[in-house]
Amino acid sequence: MNECLRSHYYDEDEMHEECGVFGIYDFDGNDVANTIYYGLFALQHRGQESCGIAVSDTAGPKGKVSSLKGMGLVNEVYTPDSLSKLKGNIGVGHVRYSTAGASTIENAQPLVLNYVKGTLGLAHNGNLVNAPELRRELELTGAIFQTTIDSEVIAYHIARERVKCGSVEEAVTRALKKVRGSYSLVIMSPRKLIGARDPFGFRPLCIGKRDNAYILASESCALDTIGAEFVRDVEPGEVVTISPEYGIQSYKNMCQEQHARCIFEYIYFARLDSVIDGMSVYDSRITAGRCLAKDSPVDADVVVGVPESGNAAAMGYSLESGIPYGTAFVKNGYVGRTFIKPQQSQRESSVRVKLNVLKEAVNGKRVIMIDDSIVRGTTSDRIVGMLREAGATEVHVRISSPPFLYPCYFGTDIPDREQLIAYNRSVDDICKIIGADSLAYLKMERLPELSGGRQYCHGCFSGEYPMKPPTEDIRGDHEDFKRGSESHIIS
Numbered sequence: 340m341n342e343c344l345r346s347h348y349y350d351e352d353e354m355h356e357e358c359g360v361f362g363i364y365d366f367d368g369n370d371v372a373n374t375i376y377y378g379l380f381a382l383q384h385r386g387q388e389s390c391g392i393a394v395s396d397t398a399g400p401k402g403k404v405s406s407l408k409g410m411g412l413v414n415e416v417y418t419p420d421s422l423s424k425l426k427g428n429i430g431v432g433h434v435r436y437s438t439a440g441a442s443t444i445e446n447a448q449p450l451v452l453n454y455v456k457g458t459l460g461l462a463h464n465g466n467l468v469n470a471p472e473l474r475r476e477l478e479l480t481g482a483i484f485q486t487t488i489d490s491e492v493i494a495y496h497i498a499r500e501r502v503k504c505g506s507v508e509e510a511v512t513r514a515l516k517k518v519r520g521s522y523s524l525v526i527m528s529p530r531k532l533i534g535a536r537d538p539f540g541f542r543p544l545c546i547g548k549r550d551n552a553y554i555l556a557s558e559s560c561a562l563d564t565i566g567a568e569f570v571r572d573v574e575p576g577e578v579v580t581i582s583p584e585y586g587i588q589s590y591k592n593m594c595q596e597q598h599a600r601c602i603f604e605y606i607y608f609a610r611l612d613s614v615i616d617g618m619s620v621y622d623s624r625i626t627a628g629r630c631l632a633k634d635s636p637v638d639a640d641v642v643v644g645v646p647e648s649g650n651a652a653a654m655g656y657s658l659e660s661g662i663p664y665g666t667a668f669v670k671n672g673y674v675g676r677t678f679i680k681p682q683q684s685q686r687e688s689s690v691r692v693k694l695n696v697l698k699e700a701v702n703g704k705r706v707i708m709i710d711d712s713i714v715r716g717t718t719s720d721r722i723v724g725m726l727r728e729a730g731a732t733e734v735h736v737r738i739s740s741p742p743f744l745y746p747c748y749f750g751t752d753i754p755d756r757e758q759l760i761a762y763n764r765s766v767d768d769i770c771k772i773i774g775a776d777s778l779a780y781l782k783m784e785r786l787p788e789l790s791g792g793r794q795y796c797h798g799c800f801s802g803e804y805p806m807k808p809p810t811e812d813i814r815g816d817h818e819d820f821k822r823g824s825e826s827h828i829i830s
């Protein structure tokens with residue numbers, strides 16, 4: 340990859356992404372590194388800063404783990420040669436978008452640590468709200484941390500608990516009782532693969548099976564990619580262990596009635612072809628588009644989506660309104676998901692690098708443009724202008740989520756409030772800023788339809804959270820890095 344673009348990926352100060360986790364245990368003893376690679380490749384949309392794979396041979400000496408981590412995308416970090424050196428039939432993988440701790444190679448996951456019972460590999464999607472406090476406590480008792488990520492606190496607690504109890508799953512459950520916040524985890528112990536999801540179920544995690552191998556993955560699209568069948572979702576609060584002796588074992592003593600799935604998984608994070616907790620992401624986005632058409636109709640000639648995540652909602656709007664669906668934007672497929680620079684001028688040019696308008700499709704037409712969200716407003720502002728330049732006579736913007744107004748403490752890295760376009764502004768003000776003829780957002784009361792009636796977290800839209808927000812900054816050195824990154828600017 341071109342050096343300029345490479346630094347661009349690493350420096351991006353994008354609005355929101357997630358991490359992806361993947362784990363596999365092949366009971367027949369086949370090497371799993373290649374499968375993890377393809378699993379991570381399918382989860383790349385969840386994190387593009389760094390990635391890692393750690394594998395072990397369950398028939399070999401306890402504690403021998405091979406791992407390889409790197410900065411960047413999975414297809415930049417691994418080669419057929421490097422994958423062939425990762426020998427082992429059990430393994431975990433991670434694609435990272437940092438939320439707590441800087442985006443550095445030291446903080447890349449999976450974490451691999453040696454402890455009394457051998458070696459543990461851990462990959463975490465989510466964000467802990469009490470990590471700084473737990474970290475201080477551990478440090479006061481002599482713990483030395485190797486990273487600045489919240490996830491290491493979980494690993495450390497598991498190791499500590501393991502000394503005191505009879506099984507790794509018990510140690511995991513005890514450790515998880517100490518942490519608060521969001522986590523979907525895949526953990527590799529010398530002889531078991533473990534999955535865990537926080538009691539609120541903020542982040543997704545599912546189980547799959549292929550031949551004589553079991554898989555844990557953030558999203559079901561990763562199971563499809565590797566030709567595995569979907570078995571079921573890990574339930575909020577559930578811990579599962581996977582071993583050849585007992586297959587899948589489930590522990591539910593952390594389960595609770597109240598759930599808080601991140602609604603933004605359905606709106607933006609997850610891939611369209613994933614199904615989370617029985618709700619298809621595609622159906623959710625089609626529903627969002629239909630709701631917009633019912634609540635905020637407007638007469639026009641064509642409905643277009645902003646690629647990628649606005650497309651399905653645009654289809655929903657078209658189906659409901661009867662206005663033809665069209666393609667107005669061509670996305671450069673080689674560009675990372677978010678392509679936003681710390682400096683405003685850089686962000687603006689990034690949008691043009693990512694998207695171009697198909698003039699033939701919009702010239703002389705009244706266009707309804709659907710996107711899933713407006714965060715800073717950079718994307719909408721530029722592309723409304725691009726549609727007009729291409730000859731659109733009217734541009735009506737519809738957004739398939741409510742206005743983004745509050746911080747998220749559970750894994751969505753949202754810019755400071757002052758940078759959110761909806762902060763302290765009316766919808767009319769925002770409409771003027773982005774230069775649209777009209778603007779409407781999805782109504783809050785429509786959100787239950789997007790989750791198919793499942794309980795969800797809407798903190799980023801409402802400021803109401805399912806648990807007490809943290810009282811201190813939980814991002815560690817994460818923001819220092821982001822600020823420091825301004826010096827690497829694409830030319």
Ligand SMILES: O=P(O)(O)OC[C@H]1O[C@H](OP(=O)(O)OP(=O)(O)O)[C@H](O)[C@@H]1O
Nearest residue numbers: 646647648676677713714715716717718
């Ligand atoms: O208001 P802004 O600050 O510009 O951010 C909002 C945009 O960012 C996201 O797209 P993104 O480029 O992350 O990815 P996508 O291609 O998957 O839609 C989102 O879908 C909006 O299009």
Ligand SMILES: NC(=O)CC[C@H](N)C(=O)O
Nearest residue numbers: 357358437438439464465
């Ligand atoms: N986006 C995520 O899930 C990040 C996981 C973890 N908090 C980290 O920063 O590495």
Ligand SMILES: [Mg+2]
Nearest residue numbers: 645646647648
């Ligand atoms: Mg987008």
